[in-house]
Amino acid sequence: MSALQVYDHAPLGSLIAYSDGAPKPPARFSRKLRDWESRNGVGRLVKKEPPRERPTYSSPACFTLHEGDFGSDGIVIVTVMRTYTVDSALTFKVRERPTVGMVRVIQAVGDNSELIHLAEEMEAAELWLARHPHFNVRLEEVTADVVEGRAAA
Structure with a gap:
């Protein structure tokens, strides 16, 4: 599936795998392996942004994948996010x-929305939100229309 199809049809919260089609190099080639891993991986779809036209530049539509949080003792030090354009x-x-x-759990960021948490049920989402307060947040229950791609992502 193309990046445009992900942008058009995948709902926020989907787990998306991406690949350049190249075979994984052996572990002994650490630099080649690191480069391959930067073009092949999995992330959760957390944001979609429409195309933008400005007087000095334009940017195509894009989406952002959350690949992981890294830290220790429950403290997040680094969050890895990757943004891909539809082309x-x-x-x-x-x-x-x-x-x-x-x-x-969706947070309004300017004109866009960003997924900040995906919970199993409403009670878990409310509990998470009580422990991690955010501004401009709404809770959206996933419906069959969202899962099947018939509703707004």
Whole structure:
């Protein structure tokens, strides 16, 4: 599937795999392996941004994948996010969609929305939000229309 198809059809909270199609190099080639890993991986779809036209530049539509949080003792030191434009040459695949009944914690960021947490149920989402307060947040329950791609992502 292309990046444009992910942008158009995958709902926020989906687990997306991306690949350049190259085979994984042996571990002994650490630099080649590191480069390959930067073009092949998995992340959770957390944001979609429409194309922008400005007087001095324009940017195509894009989406952001959350690849992971790194730290220790429950303290996040680094969050890895990757943003891809809809004209990316990589191949994408939806590995998992959020299931019906899950709750997405969405934060309004300017004109866009960003997924900040995906909970199994409403009670878990409310508990998470109580422990991690955020501004401009809404809770969205995942419906069958969202899972099947018939509703807004």
